Amino acid sequence: MEQPLDGVKVLELGSLIAGPFAGRLFGDFGAEVIKVEPPKVGDPLRKWRMLKDDTSLWWYVQSRNKKCITLNLRTKEGSEIIKKLAKKVDIIIENFKPGTLEKWGIGYEDLKKINPRIIMVRISGYGQYGPYSSKPGFGSIGEAMGGIRYLSGYPDLPPVRTGISIGDSIAAIYAVMSAMMALYHRDIKGGEGQYIDVALYEAIFSLMESMVPEYDQFKFIRERSGNTLPGIAPSNIYLCKDNKYVAIGANGDSIFVRLTEAMDRVDLSENDEYKSNDGRAKHMKYLDEQIEKWTKTLNIEDALKILDKYHVPAGKIYNV
8 A cells, every 4th residue: 555655765863752753653654764773772762661572662663664774973984874875865853962963964054965855854952043952852841841741730739741751742743744844845846955943842832722822911820720621611520430530521512512411401501601611611610510410420331321422522531
């Protein structure tokens, strides 16, 4: 079966998460991805989390659909091989500290002379330029500085992380999307190659919804809110009779009506104050209490059957 990116060649120089995650996405859609690892030790991800046959299972996930080679990029021989490969590839992915590839003679300007059509995707903590560009960056720090860490958790507890390296993954998705735009610009619009500058903290910051205009207009600082969505109701998890939680998203006006029908509480949706979200948001706590009062009378499977019958978005909270 032909893949969308058949014929596209990608050279992956990154390690750990953000760069290799971007390479994985290219590989998933049929691009030929050549992953470069340092000799003897390989990508540090090979030793992260659970190991099988002395290699991380996460590494296998991240490295699927790739061809792996080892090169010492600090040596002249290594940089010369990269230059030879650069003549033949469309996209280069790297997530070294800014300036590292330039120090080795294989930065964008160096490789552009060899292949003017090259597209280089650069992922770093704070971008290639600016006052923080020389600081080391990591996904967790990008999450902290981009705003998502401050919002994660409950208001009476310290900020928490999501449990996965979401900062690296979001940056990688932006990197791939941007590279595809550059590929379109080059091959369809007749443009030149270019480099893409993705910062971890900016990728996270882009997810922060309307927090900046809310602060600008009202000096409002959004805080941690546990399982609720601030200003959007009802959307929460609710305890059932068998001590399991059901997630319900009924924050759409028509969905809320269907939820009240499922609960046999149409008096709630007939209340003018609850007909639109701005009114429901003012009474979020009360509505959540009424919904959980209903879910506590049902085992989760029975609750889901009723919610499905009334086309209310709902689901279990699954572990692996």
